[in-house]
Amino acid sequence: MNHILKTLDLKFSYSDNEVLNFPNFSVAKGEHSLISGNSGVGKTTLLHLIGGLLTVSDGEIWVSGLSLSSLSKRELDEFRGKNIGFVFQQPSFIRSLNVQQNIEAAQYFGKGTINKEKAIHLLKKLGLEKYRKRGTYELSGGERQRLAIARALSISPEILLADEPTSSLDDSNAFNVYELLVTEADANGATLIVVTHDNRLKAQFKNCLEL
Amino acid sequence: MNLVKISIKNITDKPYQAVLTLIMLIMGVALASLLVLVGGALDDSFKKNIKGIDMVVGAKGSPLQLILSAVYQIDSPTGNISLAEADQLAKNRLVDKTIQLSYGDSYKGRRIIGTSSDYLELYEAQFEEGTIFKESFEAVLGALVAEENDLKIGDEFFSAHGDDETAEIHGDHPFRVTGVLKRSGSVLDKLIITKPESVWEVHSYEGDTSEKDITAMLVTFKNKMGMISLPRMVNKNTSMQAALPAIEINRLLGLFSVGISTLRIVSLVVLILGAVSIFVSMINSLKERSYELALIRSMGATKTQVFSMTVIEAMVLGVLGIVVGLAVSHGGIYVLNQIVTDQFGVSIGLFQLLKGEWIIIVVTLCLCFLAALLPALRTLSMDVSKVLSSHVK
Structure with a gap:
């Protein structure tokens, strides 16, 4: 099986009378994909289910052939740290650590080992090398987003999960961020899955799931 | 990069808060250890000289x-x-x-x-x-x-x-x-x-x-x-x-002991204040940092790691307070000894710890651990997904 992601009859409920049903969805390795839908239909919930931050109520998710519901909480943490790179809508960092240390922290928590060369390589590539000893709060909005992408890719994840990466940006910036995500995902061997209500991105992806 | 290093970074990120907490811990430890040193030397000096005299x-x-x-x-x-x-x-x-x-x-x-x-x-x-x-x-x-x-x-x-x-x-x-x-x-x-x-x-x-x-x-x-x-x-x-020397000396030391036990309570209160300061700053920063901790969890950190980070932070402060506090009391006695050699001759090794001081160390570490326990337990019950999604705007 060369599917990087596959879901089957996925259900999730926050409470008994509120059950979210998700259509079946599969993504081949390297096939960048899009999950779209309006606010409140469970996009972020699906993202968190794929990333192992939530566990399914019913149904099954496979990531790289691994069934997530068979994992313990502890194993889920390990799975997430090694395989999933998150890029959240609001880029956030560990305040007390500088730019480079934030990337190293992600490697430490995710893989247990630090790869300094990889961290510096990514910072260089995303134009952040000159800031590597700075506090993350000194960066501009665009720089923060690039740092968040660098951090997510620093663990060489199987899947790069981006939550609304473009919704607050104007057209040209939105396209730039999209380009960056795709280029860097390819360069680092990750499969990009974007979750968004931003319809501008739909045309760019062949594999789309509409919630 | 490891848990201890991140914890230390978190402490130095709020230097004023850390200094305030440290001052209280140092004062408490130094005072308590001074009491042990001087009290022990006093006792020693008095008891040594009546040995063999009934x-x-x-x-x-x-x-x-x-x-x-x-x-x-x-x-x-x-x-x-x-x-x-x-x-x-x-x-x-x-x-x-x-x-x-x-x-x-x-x-x-x-x-x-x-x-x-x-x-x-x-x-x-x-x-x-x-x-x-x-x-x-x-x-x-x-x-x-x-x-x-x-x-x-x-x-x-x-x-x-x-x-x-x-x-x-x-x-x-x-x-x-x-x-x-x-x-x-x-x-x-x-x-x-x-x-x-x-x-x-x-x-x-x-x-x-x-x-x-x-x-x-x-x-x-x-x-x-x-x-x-x-x-x-x-x-x-x-x-x-x-x-009878034993009786007279006990009477004399009894006079001191009121003062010594009062000071002992004072030093314990100062230590507890230090621990409360750790507790308050952690509860406060935990609110600010709950998103940060959820973020760390999303990077693959386990509950144990996030729990440990909070505890280590308190323990680092505690250990620093103990080391500096003991250095202050031992250094103080050492300097005092140089000035007044003839009086009591409180002879204390600069790097030697008395039994009472080990108790101070254990008490201080326990207080710091207790101060961190509740904030740390709260990180265990955190709903990572909820914290992450509630942060949007």
Whole structure:
């Protein structure tokens, strides 16, 4: 099986009378994909289910052939740290650590080992090398987003999960961020899955799931 | 990059808060350790000197004064007693050993004690150089006395009347040094010891022994019966007074102990305040940092790691407080020792910890752990997904 992601009859409920049903969805390795839908239909919930931050109520998710519901909480943490790179809508960092240390922290928590060369390589590539000893709060909005992408890719994840990466940006910036995500995902061997209500991105992806 | 490093970064990210907490921890630890050091040295110094002395006999007056003067040599004598009467008591069947002391003269403020070699044996004195006195006007010096006055074997000096440095000098009888003792931490360090005849001759006592006086007599009992009957007998039937050093010293230390236990409570309160400061700053920063912690979880950190980070932060502060606090108290005592060597001689190794200080260390670490426990437990029950999604805008 060369599917990087596959879901089957996925259900999730926050409470008994509120059950979210998700259509079946599969993504081949390297096939960048899009999950779209309006606010409140469970996009972020699906993202968190794929990333192992939530566990399914019913149904099954496979990531790289691994069934997530068979994992313990502890194993889920390990799975997430090694395989999933998150890029959240609001880029956030560990305040007390500088730019480079934030990337190293992600490697430490995710893989247990630090790869300094990889961290510096990514910072260089995303134009952040000159800031590597700075506090993350000194960066501009665009720089923060690039740092968040660098951090997510620093663990060489199987899947790069981006939550609304473009919704607050104007057209040209939105396209730039999209380009960056795709280029860097390819360069680092990750499969990009974007979750968004931003319809501008739909045309760019062949594999789309509409919630 | 590891948990300890991140925890330290989190501490230094809020330097003012950290300094405030540290000051409280340092003050608490330093105060508590000072109490242990000084209290222990006080106890030690007092107890060391009464070892082997069951009873002290001297002229009537304050029993505490008698003990302080005859045992510790830090108060004026209560007066003189007759040698004949003392000798008679020494023959009592309940008395094991006696040591007679005659004093009243001094050299440069250091007391000259006329006594026998038994007095040196009582404190297990060892000679740095020379030997014990054989004739009158030969003297053995305590380590401190020799050091202060730069006196060596063969040197001569004149005694003065009383304890006062400016007192009248007895000019016709020089003392000659025959030996210098090793430093022992006992009362011997600051004494000049000679034969009782030297003291009598300075004051020109002549004729038969019945006229001679001594200042005090240290008594060891044969058995417990002595403790019960002898003091009463002496106080009732003789012109002398009997005092029990153990009882008097306990009474004296009892006076100190009120102050010491008050200070002990103060130091504990300061330590608790330090812990509360850790608790409050953690609860506060936990609210601010809950998103940060959820983020760390999303990177693959386990619950245990996030829990440990919070605990380690408190423990790092605790360890810093302990190290600096102990350094302050030990350094303080060390400096104090350089200034006042002669008084108590609180002899403390700069890097040596007393048992009481280990208790302080354990108590401080426990307080810090408890302070971090609740904030850390709250990170365990955090709903990572909810915290992450609630942060959007």
